[in-house]
Amino acid sequence: MVSFDDFVLRDDCPIYSQIIRYVKQGIAAGIIRNQEEIPSRRALSALLGVNPNTIQKAYHILEEEGVIVSRSGAKSFVCANGETVSRIRMELLTGDTELWVNAMKRLGMTREDALKLAEDVWG
Amino acid sequence: MVSFDDFVLRDDCPIYSQIIRYVKQGIAAGIIRNQEEIPSRRALSALLGVNPNTIQKAYHILEEEGVIVSRSGAKSFVCANGETVSRIRMELLTGDTELWVNAMKRLGMTREDALKLAEDVWG
Amino acid sequence: MVSFDDFVLRDDCPIYSQIIRYVKQGIAAGIIRNQEEIPSRRALSALLGVNPNTIQKAYHILEEEGVIVSRSGAKSFVCANGETVSRIRMELLTGDTELWVNAMKRLGMTREDALKLAEDVWG
Amino acid sequence: MVSFDDFVLRDDCPIYSQIIRYVKQGIAAGIIRNQEEIPSRRALSALLGVNPNTIQKAYHILEEEGVIVSRSGAKSFVCANGETVSRIRMELLTGDTELWVNAMKRLGMTREDALKLAEDVWG
DNA sequence: GTGGTCTAGACCACG
DNA sequence: GTGGTCTAGACCACT
Numbered sequence: 001m002v003s004f005d006d007f008v009l010r011d012d013c014p015i016y017s018q019i020i021r022y023v024k025q026g027i028a029a030g031i032i033r034n035q036e037e038i039p040s041r042r043a044l045s046a047l048l049g050v051n052p053n054t055i056q057k058a059y060h061i062l063e064e065e066g067v068i069v070s071r072s073g074a075k076s077f078v079c080a081n082g083e084t085v086s087r088i089r090m091e092l093l094t095g096d097t098e099l100w101v102n103a104m105k106r107l108g109m110t111r112e113d114a115l116k117l118a119e120d121v122w123g
Numbered sequence: 124m125v126s127f128d129d130f131v132l133r134d135d136c137p138i139y140s141q142i143i144r145y146v147k148q149g150i151a152a153g154i155i156r157n158q159e160e161i162p163s164r165r166a167l168s169a170l171l172g173v174n175p176n177t178i179q180k181a182y183h184i185l186e187e188e189g190v191i192v193s194r195s196g197a198k199s200f201v202c203a204n205g206e207t208v209s210r211i212r213m214e215l216l217t218g219d220t221e222l223w224v225n226a227m228k229r230l231g232m233t234r235e236d237a238l239k240l241a242e243d244v245w246g
Numbered sequence: 247m248v249s250f251d252d253f254v255l256r257d258d259c260p261i262y263s264q265i266i267r268y269v270k271q272g273i274a275a276g277i278i279r280n281q282e283e284i285p286s287r288r289a290l291s292a293l294l295g296v297n298p299n300t301i302q303k304a305y306h307i308l309e310e311e312g313v314i315v316s317r318s319g320a321k322s323f324v325c326a327n328g329e330t331v332s333r334i335r336m337e338l339l340t341g342d343t344e345l346w347v348n349a350m351k352r353l354g355m356t357r358e359d360a361l362k363l364a365e366d367v368w369g
Numbered sequence: 370m371v372s373f374d375d376f377v378l379r380d381d382c383p384i385y386s387q388i389i390r391y392v393k394q395g396i397a398a399g400i401i402r403n404q405e406e407i408p409s410r411r412a413l414s415a416l417l418g419v420n421p422n423t424i425q426k427a428y429h430i431l432e433e434e435g436v437i438v439s440r441s442g443a444k445s446f447v448c449a450n451g452e453t454v455s456r457i458r459m460e461l462l463t464g465d466t467e468l469w470v471n472a473m474k475r476l477g478m479t480r481e482d483a484l485k486l487a488e489d490v491w492g
Numbered sequence: 493g494t495g496g497t498c499t500a501g502a503c504c505a506c507g
Numbered sequence: 508g509t510g511g512t513c514t515a516g517a518c519c520a521c522t
Contacts, residue, residue: 006229012136012137012140013134013135013136014135014512014513014514015513015514016513016514017135022229025226025229025230026229028230028231029229029230029231030231031229031231040493040494040495041494041495041496042493042494050514050515051513051514051515051516052495052515052516053497053513053514053515053516054513054514054515056495056496056497057513057514059495060496070494070495070496071494071495071521071522072494072495072496072520072521072522073493073494073495073520073521073522074494074495074521074522075493075494075495076494076495089230092226092230093227093230093232093240094244096222096223096226096227096230097223097227097237097240097241097244098244099133099134099219099223100219100220100222100223100241101241101244101245103148103215103219104216104219104220105245106129106145106148106149106152107148107151107152107212107215107216107219108151108152108153108154109216111242111245114220114241114245115238115241115242117216117220118220118223118224118237118238118241119234119238121217121220121221121224122224122228122234122237137503137504137505138504138505139504139505173505173506174505174506174507175506176504176505176506176507177504177505177506180504180505252475256468257382257468258382258383258386259381259382260381260518260519260520261519261520262519262520263381268475271472271475271476272475274476274477275475275476275477276477277477296520296521297520297521297522298521299519299520299521300519300520300521303519303520335476338472338476339473339476339478339486340490342468342469342472342473342476343469343473343483343486343487343490344490345465345469346465346466346468346469346487347487347490347491349394349461349465350462350465350466351491352375352391352394352395352398352400353394353397353398353458353461353462353465354397354398354399354400355462357488357491360466360487360491361484361487361488363462363466364466364469364470364483364484364487365480365484367463367466367467367470368470368474368480368483383497383498383499384498384499385498385499409508409509409510410509410510410511411508411509419499419500420498420499420500420501421500421501421510422498422499422500422501422512423498423499423500425510425511425512426498426499428510429511439509439510439511440506440507440509440510441505441506441507441509441510441511442505442506442507442508442509442510443506443507443509443510444508444509444510445509445510
């Protein structure tokens with residue numbers, strides 16, 4: 001069963017989008033494996049404190065992207081082949097890093113200072 | 124006059140929220156200085172291709188947060204003393220970096236691989 | 247035993263609601279007589295290709311409305327005296343006809359054209 | 370401006386579906402003409418006492434069916450060519466009449482009695 | 493129990 | 508003002 005233990009809800013982006021991202025990260029990292037069951041709408045809704053419909057929307061988009069499969073009345077499962085996993089991983093790695101690099105540049109940081117800061121934060 | 128040259132609309136966060144963030148980054152970096160004029164609603168609207176109302180909303184929130192002030196006419200000025208600038212800068216630096224570090228960890232990256240990736244992306 | 251031969255799922259109303267309506271029509275027409283047994287949930291479920299829970303819901307509402315009674319075991323019986331049958335029949339006749347007449351009027355049909363069309367459709 | 374004067378909300382079918390139907394009837398009857406403006410989401414919402422989102426859903430489906438056009442920030446207009454109007458009219462005429470005829474048959478009415486009843490109800 | 497849909501209210505971006 | 512989207516709660520149908 002896919003776990004949402006270290007999921008944290010942030011403010012400014014849509015909730016369903018954050019859930020999609022979290023699931024994709026897990027799949028890309030191999031934490032979430034193929035054919036693994038994901039929490040039901042109600043279960044995750046209760047866990048995260050958001051409306052079941054928001055979960056439903058996230059799952060629906062993940063299904064359209066070919067990452068999970070859902071059947072009415074049955075549980076939902078992760079269904080992502082190796083190619084999809086690689087693509088997602090690459091998208092997330094470069095996308096996130098570009099975002100951070102651009103933010104650091106905009107803040108006037110040198111590459112060295114930024115990398116040093118990242119090292120410190122990593123712990 | 125403050126420049127918005129390298130501003131791009133990226134993620135699915137609200138546009139006004141991205142503008143607020145961009146202005147704060149500029150202030151935190153010292154690119155936008157105290158008492159400096161920021162573009163009028165209409166000018167920035169044309170530059171970013173965004174509706175003037177959306178710019179207006181961003182400026183209004185910045186004003187409520189005490190980061191800018193609107194004087195006579197449509198002109199607005201940055202109003203942030205050294206302490207405020209430092210606080211904003213620290214919030215943005217640690218916030219953004221934590222976001223990136225957490226994403227990399229979640230993706231199963233080692234610290235070394237992540238830093239190497241960042242170096243590559245930095246260019 | 248009551249027959250559900252010519253029942254078809256048509257519109258976008260809830261299925262249980264269509265079943266209720268169908269049963270009432272049968273009673274109103276005298277096809278389904280008082281004290282007559284109606285199909286078990288499971289039998290009707292198989293016949294209509296509808297989930298037993300949905301049949302159950304329809305029967306439950308019919309029972310609350312005093313149109314059927316469930317006795318020992320899973321058997322249910324029609325329980326409608328002459329007065330009730332007359333009332334239901336009148337409601338359905340006028341209700342359905344008003345719906346159709348209003349639709350025809352809204353579509354700009356004359357009374358003669360509408361009746362002619364109905365004759366043709368009747369076959 | 371398209372009027373919703375004689376619109377009545379019924380119970381068992383989805384509200385958005387009833388609105389779609391009403392608009393289509395008006396177009397099919399020529400009451401609602403091409404290029405005519407339809408009430409805004411908020412206006413119709415207030416008039417019918419339903420949520421703006423429900424109106425939105427109805428309008429969205431009508432747009433997908435090529436019956437109206439909407440543009441963000443601007444008003445919405447009917448946009449149905451002659452062929453579309455003819456198709457809609459035919460669908461509604463036969464569909465509604467078949468529904469009524471089947472209901473009458475199920476209620477054990479003869480063709481003559483049913484037509485007589487319809488004449489009476491027509492007034 | 494499961495997923496899917498309908499209705500609702502508030503917010504976002506645009507003209 | 509306009510239409511579009513996000514979140515929410517209740518209900519429907521199915522395993």
